[in-house]
Amino acid sequence: MRLPNWRRTSPATSPGEHTGFDMKRLSNGNLAAVTAGVATPGYDRNTLKPGILHLGLGAFHRAHQAVYTDTAIARSGGDWGIIGVSMRSDRVTQQLAPQDGLYSVLSENQNLRELRVIGCLQRVLAAPRSPAAVTGLLADPAIRVVTLTVTEKGYCLGEDGWTLARALPSVKQDLADPQLATTAIGVLARGLAQRYHSGGAPINVISCDNLGENSARLRAVLLQYMASAFAEAVDWVENEVAFPCSMVDRIVPATTEAGLQRQAALIGLQDAGAVATEPFCQWIIEDKLATDVPDWAAAGAQFVNDIRPYEEIKLRLLNASHSSIALAGLLAGKETVADVMADPTMAGEITELMSRELLPALTAPEGFDLFTYRDQLLERFSNPCLQHRCAQIATDSTEKIRQRWLGTLMAQAGDTLLLRSLARWCFWVLETDLPIDDPRAETLLALRAKPSPDSERLAAALACVGITPRQNGLDEHRLQCLREHIAGLQRAGHS
Ligand code: CS2
Numbered sequence: 111m112r113l114p115n116w117r118r119t120s121p122a123t124s125p126g127e128h129t130g131f132d133m134k135r136l137s138n139g140n141l142a143a144v145t146a147g148v149a150t151p152g153y154d155r156n157t158l159k160p161g162i163l164h165l166g167l168g169a170f171h172r173a174h175q176a177v178y179t180d181t182a183i184a185r186s187g188g189d190w191g192i193i194g195v196s197m198r199s200d201r202v203t204q205q206l207a208p209q210d211g212l213y214s215v216l217s218e219n220q221n222l223r224e225l226r227v228i229g230c231l232q233r234v235l236a237a238p239r240s241p242a243a244v245t246g247l248l249a250d251p252a253i254r255v256v257t258l259t260v261t262e263k264g265y266c267l268g269e270d271g272w273t274l275a276r277a278l279p280s281v282k283q284d285l286a287d288p289q290l291a292t293t294a295i296g297v298l299a300r301g302l303a304q305r306y307h308s309g310g311a312p313i314n315v316i317s318c319d320n321l322g323e324n325s326a327r328l329r330a331v332l333l334q335y336m337a338s339a340f341a342e343a344v345d346w347v348e349n350e351v352a353f354p355c356s357m358v359d360r361i362v363p364a365t366t367e368a369g370l371q372r373q374a375a376l377i378g379l380q381d382a383g384a385v386a387t388e389p390f391c392q393w394i395i396e397d398k399l400a401t402d403v404p405d406w407a408a409a410g411a412q413f414v415n416d417i418r419p420y421e422e423i424k425l426r427l428l429n430a431s432h433s434s435i436a437l438a439g440l441l442a443g444k445e446t447v448a449d450v451m452a453d454p455t456m457a458g459e460i461t462e463l464m465s466r467e468l469l470p471a472l473t474a475p476e477g478f479d480l481f482t483y484r485d486q487l488l489e490r491f492s493n494p495c496l497q498h499r500c501a502q503i504a505t506d507s508t509e510k511i512r513q514r515w516l517g518t519l520m521a522q523a524g525d526t527l528l529l530r531s532l533a534r535w536c537f538w539v540l541e542t543d544l545p546i547d548d549p550r551a552e553t554l555l556a557l558r559a560k561p562s563p564d565s566e567r568l569a570a571a572l573a574c575v576g577i578t579p580r581q582n583g584l585d586e587h588r589l590q591c592l593r594e595h596i597a598g599l600q601r602a603g604h605s
Contacts, residue, residue, distance in 0.1 A: 136209045160252060162193070166258055172215065211232055215227075254402065256314070274295070302336070314353075325356065352400035423480070431468060436503035539558065
């Protein structure tokens, strides 16, 4: 099999692949026309009924939870249709509605290539356009599972990570008129309140975002929000709604135009909802469910009593090094994670960071080998088939650093490679003119422009990632090391 060349503008082809743009579009009617060898749903789509509502219908959900559900139905039966809700634009609706919810997933590395069409996404809605429909579905007893991928900032968490950020304009606005709420928290609260009023059928709410104790945090902020907006339903949510935490893992870069063209060539049909990912896939779910769920275990998901060690390993090893790679790459002008890993010096630093700092700070659950996991990660990061842009991972860094680095950073003393990563973040936001895509961008850009003394700017930037002298400040020696790293970057002429 030829390796893809992603820099082409026309689709890369290999023998048997289609080319050209006169191709039909993927849909129920055209499903039979997919290229031979592309797997199609192993069940009758017509028998599916809506059972899962997903909030945040991005590429990650399509390449992860939907794939597990699709496999579960094919292997164990069940009629679990997914209704996908995009929280902001209706771009995804435009991509998927004309395709009857069908889309293809390409999973690929140097040795493997698998293509399949996923069939369990039944319907797609855009929350801003169809608020009543979303509320109605959340209240519908047939919906027994709500999953969420709304990114870290979607949880509207305050500085302590467990309290509703009431000062956020979006939260203020939602609380002022909960019937018009648009945040994931507000939309979920409104739907659950209606469910309570319609008889309170049991339901599971499962966060699939990269946050430690993700669904427990969600439960905490949701209850605080509901105490202000729908107080009558608080007891019911507290006692009857299940919030199993979950650890999700699969690298799913944002789809590019070139990726879409290439995937169309591979499946023989245009597919505006196509996603490309890696073969690796993992889902660990806390075993505390309120209802039946798809047989995700048959698709490889694991149910455990204590999920915290798994979350911690994933966040503090995979995601922590991912953020370090992204920031180093961003400053070095590398486009993707694989580009960073192809640079021996940079890959060496990442390997050392993982081996000497991140890994020793973790406790593995029984039977889990951290060294094997590290080696797998190094291989996954080096996958040249994934166009995972450093800039994509660097997005929302102020939210990510809290989850990924702080635990390890605060357990360290003296100068470390993780401190050097932190210096790269500080340097990027304060000293360069590279764009910042972050919920705290306004504060950071103001700091960047401010002619205030360096130590004050640095302290204010550190506060944005949750490092404050009062809570968990760096001691004077470490601050000095941080400043020296930043000065080193300045001398090296990154800007
Ligand atoms: C990445 C994650 O974008 C990011 O911040 O670190 O999306 C990462 O690819 C996934 O968590 C892998 O499971």
